[in-house]
Amino acid sequence: MTQKLLEIKNLKTSFRIGDEYYAAVDDVSLTLNKNEVLGIVGESGSGKSALAFSIMGLHTRAKMEGNILFNGKDIVNISPAQLNQLRGDEMAMIFQDPLTALNPLMEIGAQISETLILHRPEMSQKERKDRVIELLTMVGIPRPEYVYEQFPHELSGGMRQRVIIAIAIANRPELLIADEPTTALDVTNQAQILDLIRKLKNDMGSGVILITHDLGVVAEMADRVAVMYAGQIVEIADVFTLFENPKHPYTRSLLTSVPAEGQDKLLVIQGIVPSLQHLPREGCRFAERIPWLDSSAHEEDPVLHEIEPGHFVRCTCYKHFHFQDEAKEAQVHGDTRSK
Amino acid sequence: MVILEVNNLKVYFPIKAGIFNRTVNHIKAVDDVSFSIEQGKTYGLVGESGSGKTTTGRAVMGLENITAGTIIFDGKDITKKQSKTKDVRRNIQMIFQDPYSSLNPRKRVKDIIAEPLRNFENLSKQEEKKRVQELLELVGLSPESILKYPHEFSGGQRQRIGIARAIALKPKLIIADEPVSALDVSVQAQVLNFMRDIQKELGLTYIFISHDLGIVKHMCDDIAIMYKGRYVEQGTKEEIFNYPQHIYTKRLVSAIPDTEPGNREKRFKFRQDIQKEFEESYDDYFDSDGLAYSLKPVSDTHLVALPEKG
Structure with missing residues (x-):
């Protein structure tokens, strides 16, 4: 039986630049069930981290509209005090860069204890220390008693990321948001950290939102995948469907830009995600990346269409999309882009 | 034709301590590395952070003091920094990792790309402008952007500017x-496609340093795996990926995420098996200091760091 843990309805998070608000997350609706891993994929500027920070309530100056229902309770615009009750307890986050996320002046043990002191004040000092040691063991750190008294600079990147994970899971959160948890790590560490997150998820039955730009990571970890482009979800499907039968041009381009066996040239749509101020706010946001498609291919006001149960694609342009002739593409679009 | 030959290269960094700041020990960043590269090929140097791959590249470039060994480029010995005369320097160029910090933010694109030209060629203002514009066009940027500053470009475009600078002298x-x-x-895919295109067009030879095995597999003809300053395995792409011999290589290959979601259980199991094998047979593959042994040939092109038999 699946239980809804998180339900996001028409979330819009806007930032003020100058005198205007620009939406970095625009009309995003998502659900996450218990014991499920939802992968959110996109490149820089697609709004995936802005979405994660919105859920955690970490944007202090952004304007947020819409609803985020966590266990049925709306957590948009609740007071900071109420948020602090949730954060680190029922929901927690694993940050990208293990060096900057840890306090360099605090011992590892003390940093993990912090969240326990806040949310489990009834624990005695001894219990707390035992729990920290237990957590360090759970995340696979050798000699936990010794590491307890070490400082972050004495640990390697992979070990630091394990400490971050230990902090995140200290109170057995129901919702775990992992924002590029392995981007700063070497590949062997990456594999170990991913295996660890998967194991912890299975043990605790938490819902996990895994944010990444790496499709390999998604393929290994996620149950469902949402692809974001320019603040919107352009495609969402279960992981097998998405990798076997991607529809949206952006998803297809992402999948073919990863080197695969026996491929001489990588198929990729030229260009980059436009910056917040330059986003096309009307019509299909991806239209300007694929100018060789006729404008009639796009919807006027693109919405997500459910093409199969559970498989949503935005806009109608996917029906007409084809990769442009490669040789021509490099020349023509290389030039127009830099203007 | 062999364009670069590196023999027994060693780069040691001194560790200084005490009140007289005496050298007490050395960090062996590169420890007895030899390889050679054919013209027009791409040679991949793979390893995790701290394995010495970047130091090897920088030593060839002449940016590090070489402790021992020889580097022969195009038939000339260029081991000593002084011997890296102008002629040699213009033929070896570097593309740096971070396109945000490798371009001077206060210089215009024109000056960034023209810098190597100004060092080595006496061009008039007009000729120089023409060359810079040609180069920009070659890397897929508009020739009008010569008066822009680096911050006006995206990451991929900046990397293209870095590439334009590197190929300015036809190295x-x-x-x-x-x-x-x-x-x-x-953007990665766009830059990789482009690097392959100019390689064919200009007959370039690449030393491709990376930690990403997927990309290395896509780009390189021959690959070397480094660990703690030493080679653990060297061979053609097929040999490294299809028949890895050293446990460290196997572990690296097993850690590459697979973009086929159906394989995840299998991959997970495979990784655990390899990890177990790695832990169990660690002593068979590494000496008492945790370093790799010297390389032994298993075929003409395939070398693996294995201990002496018996």
């Missing part, structure tokens, strides 16, 4: 140190 060898690791996936 023979380009050392690309993690050229795409700071870029987004689709």
Whole structure:
């Protein structure tokens, strides 16, 4: 039986630049069930981290509209005090860069204890220390008693990321948001950290939102995948469907830009995600990346269409999309882009 | 034709301590590394952070003091820094990892790309402008952007400016140190495609330094795996990926995420088996200091660091 843990309805998070608000997350609706891993994929500027920070309530100056229902309770615009009750307890986050996320002046043990002191004040000092040691063991750190008294600079990147994970899971959160948890790590560490997150998820039955730009990571970890482009979800499907039968041009381009066996040239749509101020706010946001498609291919006001149960694609342009002739593409679009 | 030959290269960094700041020990960043590269090929140097791959690249480039060994480029010995005369320097160029910090933010694109030209060629203002515009066009940027500053470009475009600077003098060898690791996936693909195109067009030889095995597999003809300053395995792409011999290589290959979601259980199991094998047979593959043994040939092109038999 699946239980809804998180339900996001028409979330819009806007930032003020100058005198205007620009939406970095625009009309995003998502659900996450218990014991499920939802992968959110996109490149820089697609709004995936802005979405994660919105859920955690970490944007202090952004304007947020819409609803985020966590266990049925709306957590948009609740007071900071109420948020602090949730954060680190029922929901927690694993940050990208293990060096900057840890306090360099605090011992590892003390940093993990912090969240326990806040949310489990009834624990005695001894219990707390035992729990920290237990957590360090759970995340696979050798000699936990010794590491307890070490400082972050004495640990390697992979070990630091394990400490971050230990902090995140200290109170057995129901919702775990992992924002590029392995981007700063070497590949062997990456594999170990991913295996660890998967194991912890299975043990605790938490819902996990895994944010990444790496499709390999998604393929290994996620149950469902949402692809974001320019603040919107352009495609969402279960992981097998998405990798076997991607529809949206952006998803297809992402999948073919990863080197695969026996491929001489990588198929990729030229260009980059436009910056917040330059986003096309009307019509299909991806239209300007694929100018060789006729404008009639796009919807006027693109919405997500459910093409199969559970498989949503935005806009109608996917029906007409084809990769442009490669040789021509490099020349023509290389030039127009830099203007 | 062999364009670069590196023999027994060693780069040691001194550790200084005490009140007289005496050298007490050395960090062996590169420890007895030998390889050679054919013209027009791409040679991949793979390893995790701290394995010495970047130092090897920088030593060839002449940016590090070499402790021992020889580097022969195009038939000339260029081991000593002084011997890296102008003629040699113009033929080896480097593409740096981070396109955000490798371009001077106060210089215009024109000056950034023209710098190597100004050092080596006496061109008039007009000729120089024409060359810079040609180069920009070659890397897929508009020739009008010569008056812009680096901040006006995106990451991928900046990396293209870095590449334009590297190919300005039509070098023979380009050392690309993690050229795409700071870029987004689709921008990565754009830059990789482009690097392959200009390689064919200009007959370039690449030393491609990376930690990303997927990309290395896509780009390189021959690959060397480094660990703690030493080679653990060297061979053609097929040999490294299909028949890895050293446990460290196997572990690296097993850690590459597979973009086939159906394989995940299998991959997970495979990784655990390899990890177990790694832990169990660690002593068979590494000496008492945790370093790799010297290389032994298993075929003409395939070398593996294994202990002496018996």
